[in-house]
Amino acid sequence: MSIDNPHFEVSKHKNYLYVIKENISLVHPVYTNDPLNLYLLLGSHTALLLDTGCGLFPLKPIVDELIGKKKLIVFNTHYHWDHPLGNVEFGEVYIHENEVNLVSKPYDVSYFKDSPNEIVEIYRKQDFLIPPAKTIKPLKDGDMFDLGEIEVKIIHCPGHSPGSICLLTSTGELFTSDVAYYGDQFLPKRENFPKVLKTLSKLIELCEKDKNLELYPSHRQYPCDKTLLTDLYNGIENIENLWDTKKAFDFFEAWQIDDDKFRYFISR
Numbered sequence: 001m002s003i004d005n006p007h008f009e010v011s012k013h014k015n016y017l018y019v020i021k022e023n024i025s026l027v028h029p030v031y032t033n034d035p036l037n038l039y040l041l042l043g044s045h046t047a048l049l050l051d052t053g054c055g056l057f058p059l060k061p062i063v064d065e066l067i068g069k070k071k072l073i074v075f076n077t078h079y080h081w082d083h084p085l086g087n088v089e090f091g092e093v094y095i096h097e098n099e100v101n102l103v104s105k106p107y108d109v110s111y112f113k114d115s116p117n118e119i120v121e122i123y124r125k126q127d128f129l130i131p132p133a134k135t136i137k138p139l140k141d142g143d144m145f146d147l148g149e150i151e152v153k154i155i156h157c158p159g160h161s162p163g164s165i166c167l168l169t170s171t172g173e174l175f176t177s178d179v180a181y182y183g184d185q186f187l188p189k190r191e192n193f194p195k196v197l198k199t200l201s202k203l204i205e206l207c208e209k210d211k212n213l214e215l216y217p218s219h220r221q222y223p224c225d226k227t228l229l230t231d232l233y234n235g236i237e238n239i240e241n242l243w244d245t246k247k248a249f250d251f252f253e254a255w256q257i258d259d260d261k262f263r264y265f266i267s268r
């Protein structure tokens with residue numbers, strides 16, 4: 001395979017599942033959740049790309065080579081910068097209806113202006129405004145997509161962001177987006193924790209229904225199992241007890257709290 005951009009690392013995880021990895025710490029060292037995992041699912045007639053990454057280098061030629069003549073649909077798991085910035089390369093992108101507006105206009109990444117990393121020159125050339133896809137289409141909870149031999153169901157998972165989605169496949173994968181991964185956690189304001197916990201409970205329930213479900217997070221290690229969800233649930237529930245240990249982390253306008261498994265950034 002002639003994948004000629006070393007920025008992306010492509011690996012074939014299953015016959016029908018590729019992982020395209022991108023390191024987001026290249027943009028700013030404050031991000032430690034490397035790699036970012038973009039997933040490409042290949043059904044018999046349609047391929048699904050889950051997220052388009054940081055938008056630094058062409059992604060579409062890589063995807064085109066992997067999918068051959070199959071039709072392609074593209075989803076964003078949510079609107080945070082590391083997931084939709086390659087959207088412009090693809091004519092049409094789906095995202096949860098709560099976040100359609102957020103990715104329909106040029107995406108402002110001026111908070112990277114002072115990054116010590118030279119790669120942000122690529123953003124500077126675009127005045128730190130990354131263009132959107134031509135068409136953004138809304139998703140909602142329960143929407144189904146038939147890729148041919150693989151069916152994909154959209155699960156709305158508010159908490160990490162208002163329109164975060166997870167994907168459940170008929171082949172036994174649960175793509176958990178940034179709702180659950182092992183790494184630094186970005187959480188909403190403390191009063192919204194019940195939303196985050198409710199979402200995690202919903203996913204834990206899915207894992208109890210299907211004990212063989214494999215979890216594919218959008219950052220760091222994969223596949224994971226239900227333990228990831230319970231670790232995170234218990235950790236977030238325990239933040240209350242650690243609240244006095246919080247420190248200000250200004251880059252994210254957040255409070256930082258650490259426990260033995262995670263580092264949490266909580267919106268102020």
Ligand SMILES: [Zn+2]
Nearest residue numbers: 080082178218
């Ligand atoms: Zn992310």
